[in-house]
Amino acid sequence: MKLIGMLDSPYVRRVAICLKLMKLDFEHESISVFRHYDEFAKINPVVKAPTLVLDDGQTVMESTVILQYVATLAGPDERIFPSQPEHWTRAARLTGLALAACEKSVQIVYERNLRPAEKQHEPWVDRLNGQLHAAYRELEEELAAAPLPIEPDRFGAADVTVAVAWNFTQMFLPEIVAKAAYPRLQAFSESAEQLPAFVSTPAV
Structure with a gap:
């Protein structure tokens, strides 16, 4: 399999780290949706990162969809999703909040870096900032209620997503x-970033 996308994307990095935790073989190709648009379009005409190219040439996109697919390939000792229904609710909540934080962060970065200064809409940025802090306040409360693991063999997709x-x-x-x-x-x-799967997958 080939994972297409830059590791400065939290969505690409999320998938890459999970693939390593599941001990699945894959190649990573750092192709930018901005600088290498035409090259990316040849792989996936939607130009969506991350894109996973399967061994038979088919492509899968969207980080959560990719993780749902690759989880079916992992061995029983390399699960990244809860096996017990009662643990699904918290994992889903953590993942949703973390992905919301990713989305709002990316939107703010794009607003600042891609839109001309005279066209930036401050009320929109203020709204994004509010949503970003709301997501992190909820996550902080979740960690206060029950800390997340720091052992690599206990890390799941939700934990990776929060850290990334x-x-x-x-x-x-x-x-x-x-x-x-x-x-x-x-x-x-800080603890997560010291784990081998994170260290070998720098966000650059």
């Missing part, structure tokens, strides 16, 4: 989301 989302926001928007405001998220992310 926080890291992305801190890379690009540290002046908007202060580390000190969310100490549990910061501590968890």
Whole structure:
């Protein structure tokens, strides 16, 4: 399999780390949806990162859909989704909040970097900032109620997504989301970033 996309995307990085945790063989091709648009379009005409190219040439896109697919290929000891129904609710909640934080972070970055300054709409940015902080407040409360694991053999897709989302926001928007405001998220992310699957998958 081939994973297409840049690791500075939290969605691409999320998939790459999970693939490593599941011990699945894959190749990573750093193709940008911006700088290499035509090259990406030859692989997936939708030009959507991440894209997973299967061994038979078919493509799958959207990080959650990709993870749902590759989870069917992993061995019983490399599960990234809960096997017990009662654990699904929290995993789904954590994932939804973390993906919302990713989405709002990306939207703010795009608004700043892609839209001309004279066309940026501050009320829209203020709304994004509010939604971003709301997602992280909810995640901070979830971690206060029940800490996430730091052992690599206990990491699931939800845990990866939380750590990757926080890291992305801190890379690009540290002046908007202060580390000190969310100490549990910061501590968890720092621990996660020391794990081999994270270290070997830098967000650059």
